[in-house]
Amino acid sequence: MAPFNLFDLNQSKGNVSTPGTSVIEVLGVSVRYQENQVLSDVHLSIKEHQITAFIGPSGCGKTTLLRCFNRMNDLIKGFQIQGTITFNNTNIYDTTQDPIALRKKIGMVFQQPNPFPKSIYNNMKLPLEENNSSKMTRQKIEEVIITKLKDTTLFDEVKERMHHSALKLSGGQQQRLCIARALTVNPEVLLLDEPCAALDPISMMKIENMLQDLKKKYTIVIVTHNLQQAARIADYVAFFYQGQIEEQGFPEDIFTNPKSEITAKYLEGAF
Numbered sequence: 001m002a003p004f005n006l007f008d009l010n011q012s013k014g015n016v017s018t019p020g021t022s023v024i025e026v027l028g029v030s031v032r033y034q035e036n037q038v039l040s041d042v043h044l045s046i047k048e049h050q051i052t053a054f055i056g057p058s059g060c061g062k063t064t065l066l067r068c069f070n071r072m073n074d075l076i077k078g079f080q081i082q083g084t085i086t087f088n089n090t091n092i093y094d095t096t097q098d099p100i101a102l103r104k105k106i107g108m109v110f111q112q113p114n115p116f117p118k119s120i121y122n123n124m125k126l127p128l129e130e131n132n133s134s135k136m137t138r139q140k141i142e143e144v145i146i147t148k149l150k151d152t153t154l155f156d157e158v159k160e161r162m163h164h165s166a167l168k169l170s171g172g173q174q175q176r177l178c179i180a181r182a183l184t185v186n187p188e189v190l191l192l193d194e195p196c197a198a199l200d201p202i203s204m205m206k207i208e209n210m211l212q213d214l215k216k217k218y219t220i221v222i223v224t225h226n227l228q229q230a231a232r233i234a235d236y237v238a239f240f241y242q243g244q245i246e247e248q249g250f251p252e253d254i255f256t257n258p259k260s261e262i263t264a265k266y267l268e269g270a271f
């Protein structure tokens with residue numbers, strides 16, 4: 001009997017056939033901003049309860065694809081998308097799809113921590129109020145807030161100052177608060193666009209450890225320029241180059257034995 005082979009070596013630029021349920025499928029996606037083609041014929045599967053990392057040089061389209069997943073590019077002038085992106089087998093760009101409902105299922109956190117200039121408690125309460133707090137008792141709201149703050153390992157650090165300004169927290173704590181805030185509405189997928197770029201190494205490690213726990217409950221896609229970070233936390237890596245996925249696969253393969261010469265050069269720091 002032929003040995004079980006996880007890899008399809010004929011598809012070095014396509015999806016490596018990894019086990020697991022696919023939550024987001026990217027099928028032949030191309031994106032333009034006006035005349036500027038920024039993604040060309042991208043194929044990728046985002047698997048449930050995995051951390052997928054997007055790496056690659058600046059301007060190669062990582063953030064653009066990430067933002068397509070919850071339609072954050074819709075209002076950008078000249079944005080055009082071809083191909084298909086599905087979320088749980090539903091076309092994200094179908095005209096019947098409500099982007100606001102989609103963003104509750106696919107939450108996003110940005111590079112720069114952006115807590116509201118309100119108390120820690122109110123930062124957490126606001127999305128719940130906007131979502132469905134009329135149906136939630138105060139006790140239930142508090143329960144959700146405590147659970148999500150515990151999930152992001154912040155609760156013990158802030159429990160004595162829940163009604164103090166979130167802006168008084170450290171940068172790392174603010175970012176964990178933003179992640180906790182994104183989790184209040186129970187998304188299935190969490191999109192992180194360079195979440196540690198503005199943080200010191202200790203805060204970064206806290207977030208990386210936290211993400212390893214969060215992936216048990218959520219599916220995570222992260223854009224990072226930090227290759228060590230991708231190697232430490234990712235279950236799957238997509239290397240973008242000039243608007244295409246040049247190579248994708250398991251981190252142990254991409255980082256130790258890349259198939260593409262361009263990937264190898266990037267990892268060597270040649271760019």
Ligand SMILES: Nc1ncnc2c1ncn2[C@@H]1O[C@H](COP(=O)(O)OP(=O)(O)OP(=O)(O)O)[C@@H](O)[C@H]1O
Nearest residue numbers: 033036038056057058059060061062063064065076
């Ligand atoms: N709002 C926009 N309007 C027009 N062009 C844009 C817009 N946002 C991004 N672009 C262009 O799209 C291309 C891809 O940008 P994108 O931010 O997706 O790349 P990236 O790989 O995430 O880069 P970085 O690592 O620097 O964040 C770039 O040429 C960029 O200038």
